[in-house]
Amino acid sequence: MKLLEMKQITKRFPGVVALDKVDFDLERGEIHALVGENGAGKSTLMKILSGILKPDEGKIFLDGKEVTFNSILEAQSHGISMIHQELNLCENLTVAENIFLGLEENWNVSKKNLVRKAGELLKQLEFDIQPDKKVEELSVSEKQLVSIAKALSRKVKILIMDEPTATITEHEVKRLFEIMRDLKNRGISIIFISHRLDEIFEIADRVTVLRDGKKIGTGSLRDYDRDTIIQMMIGRKISEMYPKFNKCTEEVLFEVEEFSVPGYVEPLSFELRKGEIFGIAGLVGCGKSELALGLFGALKPHFKRMVLFGKEIKRLDSPLDALENGIIMVPEDRKTLGLVLELSVMKNIILPNTDIVSRFIKIDWKQSARIAERFVRQLNIKTPSIKQLVKNLSGGNQQKVVIAKYLVKKPRLAVFVEPTRGIDVGSKVEIYELMNHLANEGTGIIFISSELPEIVNLCDRVMVMHRGRMTALLEKDEISQENIMKAAVGVQVK
Ligand SMILES: Nc1ncnc2c1ncn2[C@@H]1O[C@H](COP(=O)(O)OP(=O)(O)O)[C@@H](O)[C@H]1O
Ligand SMILES: [Mg+2]
Numbered sequence: 001m002k003l004l005e006m007k008q009i010t011k012r013f014p015g016v017v018a019l020d021k022v023d024f025d026l027e028r029g030e031i032h033a034l035v036g037e038n039g040a041g042k043s044t045l046m047k048i049l050s051g052i053l054k055p056d057e058g059k060i061f062l063d064g065k066e067v068t069f070n071s072i073l074e075a076q077s078h079g080i081s082m083i084h085q086e087l088n089l090c091e092n093l094t095v096a097e098n099i100f101l102g103l104e105e106n107w108n109v110s111k112k113n114l115v116r117k118a119g120e121l122l123k124q125l126e127f128d129i130q131p132d133k134k135v136e137e138l139s140v141s142e143k144q145l146v147s148i149a150k151a152l153s154r155k156v157k158i159l160i161m162d163e164p165t166a167t168i169t170e171h172e173v174k175r176l177f178e179i180m181r182d183l184k185n186r187g188i189s190i191i192f193i194s195h196r197l198d199e200i201f202e203i204a205d206r207v208t209v210l211r212d213g214k215k216i217g218t219g220s221l222r223d224y225d226r227d228t229i230i231q232m233m234i235g236r237k238i239s240e241m242y243p244k245f246n247k248c249t250e251e252v253l254f255e256v257e258e259f260s261v262p263g264y265v266e267p268l269s270f271e272l273r274k275g276e277i278f279g280i281a282g283l284v285g286c287g288k289s290e291l292a293l294g295l296f297g298a299l300k301p302h303f304k305r306m307v308l309f310g311k312e313i314k315r316l317d318s319p320l321d322a323l324e325n326g327i328i329m330v331p332e333d334r335k336t337l338g339l340v341l342e343l344s345v346m347k348n349i350i351l352p353n354t355d356i357v358s359r360f361i362k363i364d365w366k367q368s369a370r371i372a373e374r375f376v377r378q379l380n381i382k383t384p385s386i387k388q389l390v391k392n393l394s395g396g397n398q399q400k401v402v403i404a405k406y407l408v409k410k411p412r413l414a415v416f417v418e419p420t421r422g423i424d425v426g427s428k429v430e431i432y433e434l435m436n437h438l439a440n441e442g443t444g445i446i447f448i449s450s451e452l453p454e455i456v457n458l459c460d461r462v463m464v465m466h467r468g469r470m471t472a473l474l475e476k477d478e479i480s481q482e483n484i485m486k487a488a489v490g491v492q493v494k
Contacts, residue, residue, distance in 0.1 A: 015384025038394030079157030396427025
């Protein structure tokens with residue numbers, strides 16, 4: 001008998017069917033990966049399993065017996081615990097307090113004893129964390145370990161991990177996987193949500209793919225390959241992953257001579273052609289992000305000459321100067337640099353554009369709504385309405401909101417910095433398509449990315465950087481992952 005069976009689970013939210021008759025099952029001691037684009041319904045399904053949400057329809061069976069959960073505590077009493085994407089620990093309490101918080105049996109235990117108990121548990125798990133430390137002093141990965149310890153203190157049978165690797169380093173991922181294997185060997189079943197397919201192949205036994213609230217399939221990872229899973233996730237062929245239909249011309253649209261960002265980028269010169277997607281690649285720390293910040297005026301650049309659309313740019317001391325010249329940057333860290341999470345989709349799109357929707361000093365909300373609606377449609381932003389708060393959107397859709405707000409005033413030069421990081425495959429393809437369209441409409445496109453496949457497949461030319469210097473400017477057939485890697489470690493390719 002299966003440890004867990006979820007049958008025909010349906011969950012509706014205003015405007016979306018988040019889950020549509022989804023079946024899911026779990027074996028004992030299995031690591032089961034749950035994958036799908038952002039918005040596919042993974043978190044919702046797991047919130048139902050962990051008692052946070054109630055399904056509109058469907059049944060849950062544990063060891064063959066039907067169960068219903070009215071709260072997180074009820075799910076926990078059946079051995080089900082979830083470690084959330086946004087780790088829900090109390091920052092100002094200690095590790096020990098967090099681990100045992102909410103367990104009734106500990107209400108009368110002294111602080112000292114809590115710390116001792118937590119210390120024993122952490123030691124047994126070989127987690128190197130001080131139990132009396134405040135959680136706010138811990139790193140993300142340490143917080144994750146506290147969440148795991150918290151779940152284990154509750155005699156967990158099913159541990160749900162919602163994108164635990166999204167915000168930790170490669171080294172920490174390795175450690176997390178060791179812990180997961182260890183838990184598995186103790187008979188604990190794990191449901192693992194991740195975007196990264198290589199991780200899934202490394203750690204999981206089976207996989208279930210969701211798309212648009214529907215279950216597409218479940219199977220052993222021995223029977224699936226990467227391409228099949230991607231195809232199931234995005235509902236299209238892998239060859240359609242990197243659409244390229246921009247028409248690169250010979251006409252020079254933007255040129256810089258001896259452009260530098262003191263401390264980060266040594267003087268370099270390049271030009272950008274009309275219709276071109278110009279790539280910039282290089283390892284972490286090579287200066288490519290700083291080059292982007294320099295082009296946007298966020299780091300003060302030096303340059304001998306800069307010409308955009310035939311007009312010489314004299315001053316680029318701030319983002320304001322950049323925007324006035326029609327230069328935009330889609331930033332790397334959309335959560336802190338690009339968006340106000342607590343505001344609606346419309347307000348985020350309108351915020352930097354109030355000058356064009358204002359009459360005297362009043363904002364024309366009707367016009368704002370029209371603009372927002374247009375971009376929601378154009379960029380296929382999946383949101384029930386323009387009034388939805390941005391924090392409730394998936395990563396891919398948040399990224400599209402960032403892009404939308406900069407496109408309201410048609411840019412002349414758009415610098416995209418890691419625009420597809422951490423977002424689902426479907427949104428990635430849409431962002432690639434958007435770059436093609438913008439290029440064809442005459443916007444200069446600079447595409448900075450650490451993902452070599454997207455650089456290789458989308459760019460007409462690629463500048464490679466190493467320690468703040470340009471080590472190659474590759475064209476056509478020269479653009480290969482191998483050449484880029486060579487130049488990125490400082491080997492002169494040409
Ligand atoms: N609390 C909520 N209110 C309204 N819509 C929601 C809520 N939670 C999720 N959704 C919507 O349900 C769908 C599935 O979301 P989610 O389960 O978070 O997807 P995933 O975790 O696969 O990215 C999305 O369209 C999302 O916008
Ligand atoms: Mg999710």
